[in-house]
Amino acid sequence: MNSQTALDRRTDEILHHRQQQLYSRTDRLFARLFVIQWIAAIGGAAILSPLTWQGEESRLHAHLWAAVVLGGVLAAAPIAMAYFKPGHFSTRLTISVAQAGYSALLIYISGGRLETHFHIFGSLAFLAFYRDWRVLVPATTVVAFDHLVRGTIWPETIFGVLIPSIARALEHTGWVLFEDLFLGWSCITGVREMREASRTQARLEQAKADTEEVVRERTSDLQLRSEQLEASIDETRRMAQRLAEAQKLECIGQLAAGIAHEINTPMQFIGDNSLYLEECVDRLLDITESYIEMLNIDSPSQAWEDRHQRSDAILAGYRYAELVREVPCAFAENRDGIDRVITIVRAMKDFSHPGTGSKVPTDINQLIHSTVAVSRNRWKYVARVELQLADDLPMADALPAELNQVLLNLVVNAADAIRDHDVDSSDPQGIITIRTFAAGGNVVIEVQDNGPGIPPHVKSRIFDQFFTTKEPGKGTGQGLAISHDIVVNKHSGEISAYSVVGEGTTFTVTIPIVDTEAEEERNQRSAALELARHAYTSQ
Incomplete structure (x- = not known):
């Protein structure tokens, strides 16, 4: 009973330590993410609606002020807490609320564009990195409150329409809750897996301590009871067998560290290439939108020569030639990295098979x-x-x-x-x-x-x-x-x-x-x- 209690206590200690590491690491991730979101919000507002006009007079658009001021306020608190109180539950709650607030801000800046609503689902997925279902609650509450309030009072800022619609707000909230269901389940499952891994480590530590104790006892016994040579030889053979298993576990542990490094290397450049490809897709979408605007039948008529010159200017401005040259290379590098990871995983699967x-x-x-x-x-x-x-x-x-x-x-x-x-x-x-x-x-x-x-x-x-x-x-x-x-x-x-x-x-x-x-x-x-x-x- 005492051994089981000690095992449970050690399991809880290991689990708590791993969770704190995960919480602190994710806090720092969100701190960087808030900086990126703030810059993106300001850039988006500057591109979409930099100025508002009254006759011939213009001034900065409210969207740009909201991106600078409100975006800075939303980013400041979670960044400060991530660096001064990493791993605390209050930090996670602050980050959860601020991240949901950024989703609302981006939807407001874009004028309720449907694409920006997907930021909500991405935010919830990032929050699930904590493996703590409780952080989903404040974020979902903020999203639901924002949709219900703005959907009925100021619908054009969240849905891009002038007609209030509670039904649409409830529908969007329902989809958010639907995602929460799966993310919450994944968080609970992740914690359960972490607990099992912690229990396994605690058992290994206990087994190691037990083995070391047995080695000490047997060594003392051999020194004090030389007359029992045959029994000592048998015990030594049994110890050798246990040490053989320990040596195999040691090799597996060393391999695990090396394999983690081997997998991390291709995953790093896959991640970098994915970010670059995301930027390329944005540029291609901008090119497409420019062409749609240029070819709009309601736009003022232009000579084909003017359209051709504008087309060349658009392609040059977005560095289209670079996209044609670099995007296939990035995809090829990603495929190569994925193949390397698959090869390592398959090899490890073959190597670790227990046999018949x-x-x-x-x-x-x-x-x-x-x-x-x-x-x-x-x-x-x-x-x-x-x-x-x-x-x-x-x-x-x-x-x-x-x-x-x-x-x-x-x-x-x-x-x-x-x-x-x-x-x-x-x-x-x-x-x-x-x-x-x-x-x-x-x-x-x-x-x-x-x-x-x-x-x-x-x-x-x-x-x-x-x-x-x-x-x-x-x-x-x-x-x-x-x-x-x-x-x-x-x-x-x-x-x-x-x-x-x-x-x-x-x-x-x-x-x-x-x-x-x-x-x-x-x-x-x-x-x-x-x-x-x-x-x-x-x-």
Whole structure:
């Protein structure tokens, strides 16, 4: 009971910390967004209605004053609170109200254009980033109040018509509530997922603490009870098994950080390109509106030469040639970034598959592609990977998840060796070569690097448990020992190392090829047993 209470308390602490980080990060996002919206409101008012005229006299339009003054007021409070009280609930409420106010302001500035009403839905979606459904309530209240009041008293500023309409105001409010329903559900689901992730982390911390406690107890027991050598050896083996699982979790944690970086890079330029494409679309829409105005049948007649000159001026003013040149390139870059993210996600999915627990026909080349993709952040700064994979490589009888761990250990070790070795100055990066071929009824995998090599006195111990040449804290001495166990004991294969000091190391792994006849016999036997079971059930 005490352990469960401590777990729940730790879960709540982790969840609260993550939520505060999310709230503060989103507060800063909105602070920047308010600055952008203020500038956009002033720019929109200056373009749409900069002046109001009375006869031959003109003065600044009320829309422009509203954008400057009211927009500044709406932006000032949330920006100040985002930087001085980040993460506070009052800050989120202030931002919620101000964001809804900006939607009302933009609708007013545009004269009730339908397009600006979509700013409301975008604002609610941004507010949902908090994963706190409560922030949707004040925003929705402001929107509903604004629509009902202005829709009945001043309809031209919100709907662009002179006839008051409560029904239209209620309809718009209904659509906002409809979006709130889904956004609120997503917020609740997001918090639930954060809680599950927090609970998982708390359990891992508790398991780590328990494991460390067990290690301390066992070490003391071995020192004090030397007469129980056999029992101590068994316990050491069990500890080694637990450490193997911990090493696998450590590798996965390191990979997760690297994969996050690999995904973040293309997502950044996808985001930048999307913003640029949004600007390009706005320019194209402005060009279209200019052409519509120029071709309006009610406009004063003009000579075709004048229209042609005006058309050229419009295209030059909006830099149409730049749009024609740059927009396809931006789309191509986005497609390339999306393809890179898809490749990483697919590789991680293949790598993290738990497997069936029994050997299955396995495509070794596919395992290598997945391992290289998920470990890219570990080797890309120190080496380049060259794949020399046989196209006609037969299927191996293997445990995919276990072999993935072996390949990952070999690639990471090669990258670490190259990092600590000064390669030839003409080639500032090292080379990791992975090749596959079939020989003697086995699939052969070779992982070669041009690192410093392994000294003879070290080579004889590289597969020993807990043996490592790395600095304390950088290696557990489990990677190659686990790899040896997986290859030799679980796959009836072989793993060996050939190394020349100063030139590099080649690890060779052999895995038996799937026995087609035996596999077919097993399938037939399984089919016969299934048929007999079905016949018995029918009786």
